[in-house]
Structure formats: C-alpha cells, structure tokens
Amino acid sequence: MKPRTIKNNISSVGAVDWDRRLFDSLIPLPDGTSYNSYLVRGSEKTVLLDTVDPTKTNVLLENLQNVVALDYVIAHHGEQDHSGAIPAVLEKYPKARVVCSPKAKGLLADLLGVHEEKFITVGDGETLSLGNLTLEFAHMPWVHWPETMVTYLREERCLFPCDFFGSHLAQSDLYVTDEGRVYEAAKRYFAEIMMPFRTNIQKHLERLKNYKIDMILPSHGPVYQKPSFILDAYREWVSDTPKNVVVIPYISMHGSTEKMVSHLVSALAERGAMVDQFNLADTDIGKLAITLVDAATIVLGTPAVHIGPHPKIAYAAFLANALRPKLKFASIVGSYGWGHKIVEQLAGLIPNLKVEILPPVICKGYPRQADFASLDNLAETIARKHKELGLNCV
Numbered sequence: 001m002k003p004r005t006i007k008n009n010i011s012s013v014g015a016v017d018w019d020r021r022l023f024d025s026l027i028p029l030p031d032g033t034s035y036n037s038y039l040v041r042g043s044e045k046t047v048l049l050d051t052v053d054p055t056k057t058n059v060l061l062e063n064l065q066n067v068v069a070l071d072y073v074i075a076h077h078g079e080q081d082h083s084g085a086i087p088a089v090l091e092k093y094p095k096a097r098v099v100c101s102p103k104a105k106g107l108l109a110d111l112l113g114v115h116e117e118k119f120i121t122v123g124d125g126e127t128l129s130l131g132n133l134t135l136e137f138a139h140m141p142w143v144h145w146p147e148t149m150v151t152y153l154r155e156e157r158c159l160f161p162c163d164f165f166g167s168h169l170a171q172s173d174l175y176v177t178d179e180g181r182v183y184e185a186a187k188r189y190f191a192e193i194m195m196p197f198r199t200n201i202q203k204h205l206e207r208l209k210n211y212k213i214d215m216i217l218p219s220h221g222p223v224y225q226k227p228s229f230i231l232d233a234y235r236e237w238v239s240d241t242p243k244n245v246v247v248i249p250y251i252s253m254h255g256s257t258e259k260m261v262s263h264l265v266s267a268l269a270e271r272g273a274m275v276d277q278f279n280l281a282d283t284d285i286g287k288l289a290i291t292l293v294d295a296a297t298i299v300l301g302t303p304a305v306h307i308g309p310h311p312k313i314a315y316a317a318f319l320a321n322a323l324r325p326k327l328k329f330a331s332i333v334g335s336y337g338w339g340h341k342i343v344e345q346l347a348g349l350i351p352n353l354k355v356e357i358l359p360p361v362i363c364k365g366y367p368r369q370a371d372f373a374s375l376d377n378l379a380e381t382i383a384r385k386h387k388e389l390g391l392n393c394v
C-alpha cells in the first residue's frame with residue numbers, strides 16, 4: 001500500500017502482507033498480516049515508528065521516497081517483523097538514530113548487526129521532543145519479549161504499542177471497519193502470542209489507564225479509532241475468571257475416541273456447558289488457541305499409539321502448556337487396544353497448567369454402556385465444578 005495520512009503529522013508507511021500464511025513457521029495466518037510503520041513529522045524532527053518485515057523492505061523504502069531527512073527510528077521491539085528493515089533505513093538515512101530500550105539495543109545488535117554508535121537508549125517514562133510534538137516512552141516488558149516498550153504521542157493522544165493490541169489481518173482499510181472480524185483476529189493474536197504473559201499484561205493495562213488515548217496504532221492490523229473496543233477486550237481476555245467453556249481437542253483412528261467425544265459433548269451441552277471440539281486430524285490450531293483464552297476445562301481425547309497418546313494430542317497438550325491459559329480443570333478420554341500409559345504421559349506434558357485433573361475415562365476397544373455412563377459422570381463433575389466457580393451451568 002502507498003503512504004496514507006492518518007493526521008496532518010502522522011502517516012502510515014508500512015506494508016500489507018496478503019499472502020503470508022504462517023508466522024514463526026508455526027502460527028497459521030488465515031487472513032495474512034500487516035507490518036505497520038508510522039511516520040511522525042514534528043516541527044523540528046521526523047521519526048519513524050517501527051519498520052517492516054525484511055521481505056517488505058522495498059515497500060517501506062518506496063513509501064519513504066519523498067522523505068528527505070529522518071532523525072530517529074523508534075524500535076519498540078526487537079523481533080524482525082518490525083525491526084528487520086532497520087539496516088536498510090539506516091543505510092538510506094545515515095544520520096538517523098535508533099531509539100529503543102537498553103534491552104532492545106542488545107537484541108538489535110545481535111539480530112541485525114546494528115552498530116553501537118547508531119543507538120540512543122531511553123528509560124521508562126523518558127521523553128523525546130520533535131519540536132511541537134513529544135514522544136513519551138513506556139517500558140512494557142513481556143508483550144511478548146523482555147525488551148518491549150510503547151510510545152505515547154502526547155499532543156495527539158496517540159498510542160503506538162507495536163505488537164500489543166495487534167492483529168494478524170491484511171486489509172485495505174487502515175482502520176477497524178468490521179469489529180467482529182478484527183475482534184477474532186486480535187483474540188487469535190493474543191492467544192498465540194501474549195496469553196503466556198497474562199499477568200504482565202494486566203499490569204500494563206492498569207498503567208495505560210493513566211493515559212488519555214484517542215487512537216491506538218498497533219504494528220499489526222488495523223488502527224483503533226475507538227480504543228475502548230480493544231482495551232475492553234484485552235481486560236476480559238487477561239482476567240483470571242474463565243467462562244463456562246469446555247474445549248476438547250481430540251483425534252480418533254478407528255472411531256472409538258470420536259464416539260466418546262461425541263457422547264461427552266452432548267452430555268456437557270445437556271448440562272449447560274458450552275463446548276468446542278477440535279478434530280486435530282485437520283484443524284486450525286489458532287481456533288483452538290482462541291477457545292483456550294476463555295475455557296475453564298480442557299478434555300484431551302486420544303487413542304493409544306504405541307502405549308502413549310496420539311502425537312497430535314501430545315502436541316495439543318504441549319501447546320496448551322506453553323500458552324498457559326486460565327484453565328481450572330483437565331481430563332482425558334480415549335481408547336486403547338492392549339495397554340496404555342495415556343494418562344501419565346499426557347499429565348506429564350502440562351506442568352504449567354494449574355489444573356485439577358478430573359477422573360479420566362479410558363476404555364478398552366469400542367466404548368460400551370459402562371463407558372458412556374462414566375462419560376456422563378465426567379460431564380456431571382465438570383458441570384458441578386463450573387457451578388462451584390460461579391460459572392453458569394444448568
């Protein structure tokens with residue numbers, strides 16, 4: 001996209017990546033993404049806030065072709081999707097200095113080979129004058145790296161939070177126009193990137209209450225002209241209270257586990273729980289991550305493979321453990337042929353989840369009446385546990 005004016009002194013000069021389908025060689029991007037970079041012109045100094053992914057350096061440089069002088073590049077975060085074009089920008093503007101936190105300086109030197117003399121480090125709360133405009137920097141570590149900071153443009157009441165509040169969404173509109181679409185994309189982003197740092201983000205959200213914010217300009221996805229939309233969503237996502245949701249990632253090889261999951265889903269629904277089941281034979285793990293943001297209970301469904309759980313379920317357990325959602329309960333259902341260590345092995349994969357393990361239901365071969373009765377008991381236990389937490393079950 002060409003440069004677009006947001007305000008007289010602020011323009012968007014980054015790149016939309018419509019075709020990217022995977023981030024970190026792991027995270028699905030069904031809707032592409034964008035690497036937002038913003039140019040702010042003060043009466044005395046001109047500054048670029050973040051750059052773009054190295055693959056889109058040409059777009060950024062093209063968008064800067066009429067910018068004769070650049071004084072500063074603000075690097076909120078070291079990850080290359082925002083910092084990757086810094087060397088090219090410094091080559092074009094040799095007098096420009098990279099402004100970042102002390103921790104980011106080390107990372108940018110290591111990752112990009114930026115030379116020591118190019119940096120200006122700023123402390124938490126420090127300001128930088130552009131003449132008629134003032135940038136205030138707030139260190140906000142662990143959204144999602146340790147060096148991260150955000151910038152507040154005081155006179156315009158604009159917040160530039162980099163990854164914080166971002167969404168992987170490629171669109172031609174600069175702003176949020178379809179709230180439902182952006183909500184899901186931002187929640188997916190939060191689930192995959194930020195959820196493990198929920199408690200840090202709670203503190204950062206509290207701190208942001210001290211700022212009057214008219215607009216949030218993240219480094220992925222659309223700009224928020226209504227900050228309360230994303231601030232309220234984040235407050236809900238980082239809260240310690242789960243919802244009355246059971247998430248069931250499962251896989252079935254010959255139909256037994258599928259039959260058990262199907263029975264359990266109905267039994268839970270009859271008792272008023274909301275259930276999301278994900279067949280991991282072919283699923284978008286981002287959808288699973290989104291459901292984990294709110295879920296109170298996870299039930300892993302797996303057949304025995306060489307005694308242990310199916311590797312795809314082991315992956316789901318490992319992923320949930322890494323994302324550290326606010327789950328309170330966990331259980332396991334599945335089937336085996338001649339022997340298994342499903343429960344021990346899966347329980348060993350989720351040490352980060354501070355969950356109560358509810359009695360698993362593992363059957364030999366195809367499930368029978370007694371197994372379905374055990375699944376009913378599990379559904380009853382989950383519903384009771386949810387009710388005890390004040391979550392709404394009938």
Ligand code: FEO
Pocket residue numbers: 077079080081082144163220
């Ligand atoms: Fe969008 Fe952590 O980089």
